[in-house]
Structures are given as structure tokens and as C-alpha cells.
Amino acid sequence: MGKSVPKQEDMYEAVIEVIRKRDGSATRQEIDEGVAEYMELSDEQVNQLHDDKGTRTRLSYNLAWSRTYLKAFGMLDNSKRGVWLLTPKGHECATVDKKEIVNHFRSTQRKKRVAKKRPHLTNNIQSEALEGWRDELMEAVLELSPSGFEKLCQYILRESGLIEVEVIGRSGDGGIDGKGNMQLSGLLKFQCFFQCKRYRGSVTPKEIRDFRGAMAGRSDKGLFITTGVFTKAAREEANRDGAPLIDLINGDMLLDKMQELELGLKQNLVYEVNKDWFRQFK
Template identity: 30%
Template sequence: MPIPKFDETMLPILKALQDDKTIMMQELSDKIQAEYFDLTEEEKKEKISSGYSRFFDRVSWGRTYLKKAGLIEQPERGAVKITQEGLKVLSQNPESITVDFLTQYPSFMAFQSSGKDKTKEDIGKSLIEKFSPQDMIDRGFADIQGTLKSDLLEKLQGTNPYYFEQVVLDLFQKMGYGDYLGTPKSGDGGVDGIISQDKLGLEKIYVQAKRYAGANKVREPEIRNFIGAMSDGVSKGIFVTTSSFDESAKEKAKNAHNHKIILIDGEQLTDLMIKYSVGVQVKTSYEVKEIDNDFFEEI
């Protein structure tokens, strides 16, 4: 039989996890391949450009979609486990699980709509029915980037606060700022680090980094305390969080007299980390070529 599409692996994934045990991804892939898909030896060996097994790649995407819908979870690196919602879905004996089926879950819709203007109808429809090959490349790339941003934010929220501070300072150095100095881990008065705006160190910028869960917004008192901790002569500060800022915090930063305060939320932070390759690496690259008409006109 042909290698299954990624959505065709989703129900087998849930069924393979129905014993409520944690299983490693490679073991899961081998299990559903043996029990649900009768692949030829050639199909088993088929690889994508990054070198991964094509079948394993399809299972990995099935895993990602189920995770974003909340039907499975990832308790540790490289491992998966079914959730109570996943068990509930299995108890209904579905004939299949499709992308359209997953659109009933708000967390999945948020993931699919991240950074794109997509409707529920768009998400559930076959891309081939609606889009050109270039459109599909662009939208596929956007989906991959959306998954990366979501996973990266989850990683950041799982780090300890001091490591997160170091990640933020590393990012600013990659962005071209000068030397940085981390402040003591306690009693820092609301400042986690100090960076130079330029390589010569002519002007200093104070940095505050808060590793919060998504629902825990940064509020006005935290911005006020940050401003209050800034030394005389330092007028610029950057406040970074893995969550977001409520309106009172934004207003306080906007109207901070004699101070310029920049706010960076979780969405902006992951964008910057991807742009400057902090905590991420290139998995694979593609070149899309076209006819060089100038070349043929010169012949």
C-alpha cells in the first residue's frame, strides 16, 4: 500500500496509545507501521530531503496535529502519551480523524491560524482544491514556522527563570548589541541584565526577562518596578516575557517619562529567535528555480 498521508496516521496513533502509557516516537512509528500499514521494503526505506524516513515524517506531523488539538501530550523529549480528551475521542469509535475533525478544538484552531488569515473552512479543505503549487509551498512553510514558534515558546516556558534570562541576553548579542552583563540572581531590583547599545559600550540598556505561562500577563506594577530599578543616567529598557502584556502595562511603558521602554511578548520573542537562529537550527533547505529569460535573449 502507498505511504499514508499524515492525517491518515492520526487515528492509528491514538489507538496505539490507548493503553495510556508513554511511548517513544520511533517505537510508536514502528508499532503503527506494523499494525496498520502494510508497506513494501522500498516504501519503508523512502526518505525525505532531510534524510528522515518519509513514513516517520508523516507520523511526526500526525503527532503534531494531535498534540495541538490536545488529544495527546509530550511528557518528555521524544515521547508521547494520550490525554483524557484523546481517550474520550477513541471511546466514540471514530472511523477516521481528519484535519476537519480537529477544527472543533480551539487550541488547534489557534495553532492553524497563527500568523495567517485562515478560516475553519480553509483548514478543513484539501490544499490542492484551492491553491497553486507556489501557494502550497508558502502555506506549508507558514505551517512549519507556526509549529516551530509554538514548540519554541513551550520550550522557553519550561526552562528555569535564570536560563531564560541568559537566552534573552544571548539573543540581543546575536542581534548586534554590544557586551552584556547579567546581574546577580537575587536582589537585582527588577533588572536581569545590562547590554550595550553599541560595540563601544557608549550607552547602556537595562533588560528584564519574565518567564510566564501564557495566561499570566505582565501587569503595570512590574513595568513600574522595572523603571524604578533603572539607575540614574540610564533611560532605555527592554522588558521581555514569554506571555503577553495587559493594557495597563502597555500604557505604563508608553507613558514612562524620561524613559524609553520596549516590550517584547512571546510571539515577538519567538519571531526574533527564529530570525537570528537562537535555539533553532536549519533542518532542510529547498531552492525553487525558474527560467532565466535574460540568458536566452542573449543567445
């Protein structure tokens, strides 16, 4: 049996260092990939699923908690668009005391429970790790037929600014599922091919090479979209020197984009009863 994925408290230092090396801010994807490289994690550790229901990896799940604890401790902050920022406290930190961070978080949650009279810790935590809609949304995507997933990707690309997006997937076309055009300032137009892979597994370097080969002589812009994950070797192949760049969108990034565009999601207001308000009528 291979090595287990590091616990959330064992990745605090790595998270801080990865963001620091990116001049103090980084996206969730940059943090996840950076931590894997910083800690020299194996493909097996990086791609291990959190559970057998969704496509979220255990590493991604644990790192979500790492960021939550560091934010509660005042070392990180984040925007609604998922960009994480080192606070002055985070910048000034020379060493990370994981025990102190964990104790601070637990103490804060206990105080909140007492103040709000809520019995469960999870009711008071604002963490990416508890975003249940992500698993539900991914399940809805995975339930689509292959052609349905291609149409969804087509719609997302249109919403993201591509024009003349077509689904052209057919057998014998080397995995090319569609094409579209990116227009620069309304003047220059670049054609882009895309491939959509709807499954729970990992995309390998071979699939990247096959896709690039199918693009040869037709376009040097490629986009590979999957509900799964890309192995480290696949990411390296996509960015190999001397070869056309293949941009990658994994399952987490796909959900982020759907959230940003509010596709397949609707916001619900959650009300909490204020019992003190009723005292005026007694």
C-alpha cells in the same frame, strides 16, 4: 464568563484597516495590537491563551488564519521577515465579503487536494497558525531554569548587536536581570538594562513601574523580555509620556527573533516521492 475572541473570519476588515492606516504594511505584532485596539477588545480577550500547553494567545492564532485567508484571496502578501503588505487588490477593496473569502480559500484547498492526491487540508496550507515549531520552541524555552533563561536572553541580545552584555540579576535589585550597551556607529554608547520574565502569564503595569523605578538614576533605556504577554495597561505604562520608555518583547516576538537569528532551530529538508519518475523503469 467574558466575551469570546473573535473568529478569524470576523477580523478580515480589521486586519485590512490596520495595515491601511500604517501606509500599507505592518509587522505581525503591529497587526495583532492594532486589531485589538480597532475592535476594542478587552484584556481578557487579548490575553486568552489558545491552549494550556503554550503561551500563544487565541487572538494571535486566529489572526494568523485571518492573514492566511486574506493572502490566499490576493489581498495580502508577506515577506520572510514577517512584514505584511496590502496588495493592489487589498488597497482597492472598499468592503470585505468574508463569505466570499472563506469560500475561495476552501475551493482552492479542494483543488490542491485533488491535484496532489492529499487527503488532509492541513497538508496544503502554508499558514503561521500551523507552525508547530513555535509551540515546541516555546516549551524548550519554558523548561529552562530562571538563570538559564537569563543566559538565553543575554545571548540573544549579543546576537542582536548589544555589546558588554552582563547578567546581574540578584534579589533586591528591583527586577533588573542584566545590562548591556548599544553602540551607535562605533562612536556613541548607551547603557540599557533588561529584565527577563519566564512564565505563561501576563505582565502588569506594576511590574513595568517597578522595573523603571529600579532603573532610576542609572539608565533611561530599558528592555522587558517575557515568554508571556503584556496587558494593554502594561503597554500603555511602558510608553507613558514623561517617563523613560521601556521596550517590550513578548513571547511571540521572542520566537520571531530566535527564528531570525536561527537560534535553537535547524532546518530540515522535506522530500516528496515522485512516483511518476519511476515509470521510465517499468
